[in-house]
Amino acid sequence: xxxxxxxxxxxxxxxxxxxxxxxxxxxxxxxxxxxxxxxxxxxxxxxxxxxxxxxxxxxxxxxxxxxxxxxxxxxxxxxxxxxxxxxxxxxxxxxxxxxxxxxxxxxxxxxxxxxxxxxxxxxxxxxxxxxxxxxxxxxxxxxxxxxxxxxxxxxxxxxxxxxxxxxxxxxxx
Amino acid sequence: xxxxxxxxxxxxxxxxxxxxxxxxxxxxxxxxxxxxxxxxxxxxxxxxxxxxxxxxxxxxxxxxxxxxxxxxxxxxxxxxxxxxxxxxxxxxxxxxxxxxxxxxxxxxxxxxxxxxxxxxxxxxxxxxxxxxxxxxxxxxxxxxxxxxxxxxxxxxxxxxxxxxxxxxxxxxxxxxxxxxxxxxxxxxxxxxxxxxxxxxxxxxxxxxxxxxxxxxxxxxxxxxxxxxxxxxxxxxxxxxxxxxxxxxxxxxxxxxxxxxxxxxxxxxxxxxxxxxxxxxxxxxxxxxxxxxxxxxxxxxxxxxxxxxxxxxxxxxxxxxxxxxxxxxxxxxxxxxxxxxxxxxxxxxxxxxxxxxxxxxxxxxxxxxxxxxxxxxxxxxxxxxxxxxxxxxxxxxxxxxxxxxxxxxxxxxxxxxxxxxxxxxxxxxxxxxxxxxxxxxxxxxxxxxxxxxxxxxxxxxxxxxxxxxxxxxxxxxxxxxxxxxxxxxxxxxxxxxxxxxxxxxxxxxxxxxxxxxxxxxxxxxxxxxxxxxxxxxxxxxxxxxxxxxxxxxxxxxxxxxxxxxxxxxxxxxxxxxxxxxxxxxxxxxxxxxxxxxxxxxxxxxxxxxxxxxxxxxxxxxxxxxxxxxxxxxxxxxxxxxxxxxxxxxxxxxxxxxxxxxxxxxxxxxxxx
Numbered sequence: 001x002x003x004x005x006x007x008x009x010x011x012x013x014x015x016x017x018x019x020x021x022x023x024x025x026x027x028x029x030x031x032x033x034x035x036x037x038x039x040x041x042x043x044x045x046x047x048x049x050x051x052x053x054x055x056x057x058x059x060x061x062x063x064x065x066x067x068x069x070x071x072x073x074x075x076x077x078x079x080x081x082x083x084x085x086x087x088x089x090x091x092x093x094x095x096x097x098x099x100x101x102x103x104x105x106x107x108x109x110x111x112x113x114x115x116x117x118x119x120x121x122x123x124x125x126x127x128x129x130x131x132x133x134x135x136x137x138x139x140x141x142x143x144x145x146x147x148x149x150x151x152x153x154x155x156x157x158x159x160x161x162x163x164x165x166x167x168x169x170x171x172x173x
Numbered sequence: 174x175x176x177x178x179x180x181x182x183x184x185x186x187x188x189x190x191x192x193x194x195x196x197x198x199x200x201x202x203x204x205x206x207x208x209x210x211x212x213x214x215x216x217x218x219x220x221x222x223x224x225x226x227x228x229x230x231x232x233x234x235x236x237x238x239x240x241x242x243x244x245x246x247x248x249x250x251x252x253x254x255x256x257x258x259x260x261x262x263x264x265x266x267x268x269x270x271x272x273x274x275x276x277x278x279x280x281x282x283x284x285x286x287x288x289x290x291x292x293x294x295x296x297x298x299x300x301x302x303x304x305x306x307x308x309x310x311x312x313x314x315x316x317x318x319x320x321x322x323x324x325x326x327x328x329x330x331x332x333x334x335x336x337x338x339x340x341x342x343x344x345x346x347x348x349x350x351x352x353x354x355x356x357x358x359x360x361x362x363x364x365x366x367x368x369x370x371x372x373x374x375x376x377x378x379x380x381x382x383x384x385x386x387x388x389x390x391x392x393x394x395x396x397x398x399x400x401x402x403x404x405x406x407x408x409x410x411x412x413x414x415x416x417x418x419x420x421x422x423x424x425x426x427x428x429x430x431x432x433x434x435x436x437x438x439x440x441x442x443x444x445x446x447x448x449x450x451x452x453x454x455x456x457x458x459x460x461x462x463x464x465x466x467x468x469x470x471x472x473x474x475x476x477x478x479x480x481x482x483x484x485x486x487x488x489x490x491x492x493x494x495x496x497x498x499x500x501x502x503x504x505x506x507x508x509x510x511x512x513x514x515x516x517x518x519x520x521x522x523x524x525x526x527x528x529x530x531x532x533x534x535x536x537x538x539x540x541x542x543x544x545x546x547x548x549x550x551x552x553x554x555x556x557x558x559x560x561x562x563x564x565x566x567x568x569x570x571x572x573x574x575x576x577x578x579x580x581x582x583x584x585x586x587x588x589x590x591x592x593x594x595x596x597x598x599x600x601x602x603x604x605x606x607x608x609x610x611x612x613x614x615x616x617x618x619x620x621x622x623x624x625x626x627x628x629x630x631x632x633x634x635x636x637x638x639x640x641x642x643x644x645x646x647x648x649x650x651x652x653x654x655x656x657x658x659x660x661x662x663x664x665x666x667x668x669x670x671x672x673x674x675x676x677x678x679x680x681x682x683x684x685x686x687x688x689x690x691x692x693x694x695x696x697x698x699x700x701x702x703x704x705x706x707x708x709x710x711x712x713x714x715x716x717x718x719x720x721x722x723x724x725x726x727x728x729x730x731x732x733x734x735x736x737x738x739x740x741x742x743x744x745x746x747x748x749x750x751x752x753x754x755x756x757x758x759x760x761x762x763x764x765x766x767x768x769x770x771x772x773x774x775x776x777x778x779x780x781x782x783x784x785x786x787x788x789x790x791x792x793x794x795x796x797x798x799x800x801x802x803x804x805x806x807x808x809x810x811x812x813x814x815x816x817x818x819x820x821x822x823x824x825x826x827x828x829x830x831x832x833x834x835x836x837x838x839x840x841x842x843x844x
Contacts, residue, residue: 080309097316099297113293115316125281156289161281163290 009063011071027094033118037133054132061133065140079105082145090114096121101166108148108171112138113156115164120157129157131165142169179251182207186255190233191284196226221245225252232259262288274299298324305331383480386466389473391416391433403459403482405452417478422448422456436463437473446483458487499530499642503649510653514660519653520551523625523646530642532634533627535607538650540615540623545570547624554628555603573598575612580621585613585640590632604628611635613647617655625650670744672722673729681743681751686809688741688755692796700762702752703792703816704732704769707828709748712785720780724787727779731772736765751813759795759833766791766831774829788829792819795833 017026044053073085087098096117103110115121119131131154139152149172156166185204188194196204204226208218225246232238238260247253258280265288268276274296278289294317301312310332314324377384383400387393393415404420406412421429425447435441441463449459460483466475509522520538527536535554539547547568570576575586575596588610591597599605607628615623625647627635668680676684685701692699706712706728713721725748732742732750741753752769754762770789777784794816815834823832 080304080307080311084309084311091315099293100300101293101296103300111296113297115290115293156293158286161286161289162293163286164293166293 009067011067030094030118037119057132058136058139061136061138062140062143063136064133065137065142066144067140068137069141069144076145079103079145086141096165099164108146108150108173110142110169112167112169113164114167117158117165120159120165123159125161126159128159129154129165130159131157131167134165135167138167138169142171146171148172178207182251186229189229190259196230201226225249228256229259232256232263238263258285265292269295308335310335380479381481383478383482385417385478385480386475387417387478388475389437391418391476393417394475400480403451403457403480404449405455420449420451422450424448433463433476436465436476449480457482457484459483495530495638499645502526502529503645506646506649510649510656513653514657516654516657516661517550519650519657523650523653524551524553527625527627527643527646531627531639531646532629533611534630535628537626537628538615538623539576539626540654541570541621547573547576575610576624579612579614579624583614583616583619583621585611585644587611587635587637587640589635592632606630608632609634611640611643613640613644615647615651615654617651622651622654673726673744675729675733675750676741676743678743678745681741681745681753682809684741684743685751685753685813688753689796689809689812692755697756698758698795700754700757700759700793700795701812701816702754702762702766702769703745703794703813703820704750704752705790705820705824706748706773707788707790707824712787716780716782716785720782720785723780724778724785728773728787728789731776732769735768735772740765751816757795759793762793762795763831763833766793770829770831790820790823790828791831792816792821792823793831793833794819 041053041057044056048056068089072089073082076082076085083098083100083103090096090098096114099113099115101111101113114131114134117131117134119134120129123130135152135154139150142148142150142152150169151172152167152169154165154167156162156164158165182204185200185207189196189200194200201222205219205222208222208225224243228239228242228246242253242256246256261278261280262284265276265278265285269288269292274292276292278285278292298314301314304312305328310328312328314321317324377397378399380397380399383403384395384397385393385400386395393412396409396412401407401409401412404412418426418429429445429447432441432445443462445461445463447459447461448456450456460481462479464477465473466477468474506522506526510519513519513522524536524538527533533554535552537549537552537555539549542548547570549566568576570580575588575598578596579586586596588594588597591599591608591610597610599607607630609629609632610626612624612626614621615625625643627639627643629635668676670677688699691697706724709721709724712724716724729742729744729750732752736742736752737754739755740757743751743753745751752765754765757765770791774788777786779785794812796812819832819834822834823830826832
């Protein structure tokens, strides 16, 4: 890791919103978030291609998940407590409604659903899943919690006709 | 293909399937028109339209959808796709209604999305209930309206209930721990108590002493095996509930009751001795230590007894006491016997001290006299008839088998029952009450001189011990009797004439002086006779000294016969005799003198040399208070001299006569 990279992430980059936005507050409309994201996708895809764009968004999501675990959640070894912390945090930050459909900690196999998520809830139907960023986000969270590498894939998405985004997470053996 | 037509068609179908709009005439009409716009004949389109409606209707509402759909139906992509989607939705919802959350729904769109959302929610709920079942009561359902409220309330209540249960469980656990600890402690205490009781029981049951416990009323609540054995029982059940006083001899019950009373007051410690009674009424001596049993508050709850059979010890003590008494008695007896030479005193002392060591109802001492007769000089206990009747008895030894046996064997005899023994003979007056007898011979140097006899009214009364003690007495008695006899003989020899057996001169003079003094003191008459055998020297010379001695003995014998019991005869000289006649005046004296003279003169004396005619001359003298002092002999010598002078006169007058000097005139003493 380069110590002097220009855009190297740190949590401080999120800034002091009380200071910065004393009038407007820390929230905005979801469309603003999506506007930025999908424009990013568009431009990246034009310049880098679809696969690389997906890769970049996955990695970004993973980095965000790791930092989110470090700075928002309280470290725990208990799965249920981890899930509840995450559920609460995502709900309170209006990021989505996290639910668990399957959790086999021994095998390292999980199925999560995120309803009303940031990326795709309410989007028109497409033929593909769009929550690549969320895949990475979940991977970052699971790897931070378990210390093991995880493979996360969105199997159902609003854009594919579901009304909740379903992610499988498997530990990489 | 008219896209607008397809859109309209789709809208119509959505209205029927999703919105629940009934395919009424207007709807059918529009549907038909749309089909038609798609490029088919109105009739065919109508028929197809109707069929399609029916098929779609069945797919939604009928229990079984249509099968074998016509080619035109299946070749219509949208229609077929719609029909397939309806069928899949049908299957998915059916599975979902049966709880199958694993079935995938490969449809997109609003309806499928909603159903899949429902499926996802149910899957999440399933996971949440699993977490709750594992104890995670932080699970909450959100964004599911009324269900969320009910579910979350249920979880909260479950958690509260679980917490209460845990609290109760914790309390129970604490209580259980405390109980377990208490139980453990109690078990340990019980074990200790059991061990202690076991030890106590072992000690009690193996103790050579009996142990029993009663309540405060004296009712037995426990008895060791030894205690049971002591009173002749084998089963505790046989004496449970009995009062301890039942096992104490009646004469000791009062004492026992008082002892216990004092014990409870705290005034008594120590050991009590009493007689105990067995089941078969046998009695034994018991020594008891007692302790009061008390409860935790100190109140008495019962009495604890340790009982020891001391019968043997008591018996030994009795024996020792008896032996000591015997020893003391024998010692005392010996001391007394050694201090007296009087046979009567010896006999009295022996009989008097027999009772100290020998129980009996009556006792007597028999002696064998010189004639071989058995006499009874002493006896006691023979109250009926007059005891003197017993003492007056004389028997031939041969008459009494038991005495004969003792003489022959020089061994004691015990008769257990006089009624069945051949040795016994009821020769004593009033002796029928005697049922048992013990007798020992009194022997000196192998010669039986008498018997010491004990009688009892109880059969089998006398034991070997009794006989042994009696023999000890008899041995002392034998020695004492022999000593007394020897002394009497010596004494007799000292005062008697060996030839005639009458008093010798020395003792005669003592007796005469005594009688004279008595007559003088009490102013009584007192006469003496001086007797002399006439021509005794001639008899000796003629017939020999043996005949002369025989004559002397016969003369003395005849004198004795004719003299009174109160008279005293003694040998004054060789052939001279002096008779003292107390309380006898002159006339009486002369009469007696004449009788004596005749007893000799009238009958010759038979000797070894034949019959010899013998005469005696007798001088009489009397002392009486009324005699004038001048005529009264002042001294014995003078008195005897007077008798001698009378004798001289008798000799001078021709012998074989009685002469008395004139007492009215004091005659001069002729020497």
